[in-house]
Amino acid sequence: MPSKPEYNPNNPVIAVVGLSPKPDRPSYGVARYMQERGYRIVPVNPMHVGGPILGEPCYANLFDAAKALAAENQKIDIVDCFRKAEDIPPIVGEAIMIDARCIWMQLGIVNEPAAAKARAAGLQVEMDSCIKIEHALGNLHGIL
Secondary structure, eight states, rough: OOOOOOOOTOOEEEEEEOOOSSSSSSSHHHHHHHTTTEEEEEEEGHHHHTTTTEEEEOOSHHHHHHOOOOOOTTTOEEEESSSSSSGGHHHHHHHHHHOOOEEEEOOOOOOOHHHHHHHHHHOOEEEOHHHHHHHHHHOOOTOO
């Protein structure tokens, strides 16, 4: 298991919903890239609860992850989604409930009704966009 790098406490905390423990998966590569640049990554994947991914414990859902982080006086700022578009509405609901600042849907993921709900609750929304690519290009969208 690789050790997790030091994270910059000034960077937002990123929960990655659908993060795979397999290094060949896009979610893993994107999360590793962000982690290597000082972002704390919080894995959320009900199929891998408890097991570490990128040196961090994996949670079943955003509620469990937020509760664990609250015990460390931290919170989830960005919810990065590697799930199908039809799976996004309940994730948005959880993101609103945990007071996240941003819901980020990766390349190929668009759900306009869920985005509208998130925006109405005050969340920033990024859709059909890769957080790794945007970061590498310097497009921080006011959230990174």
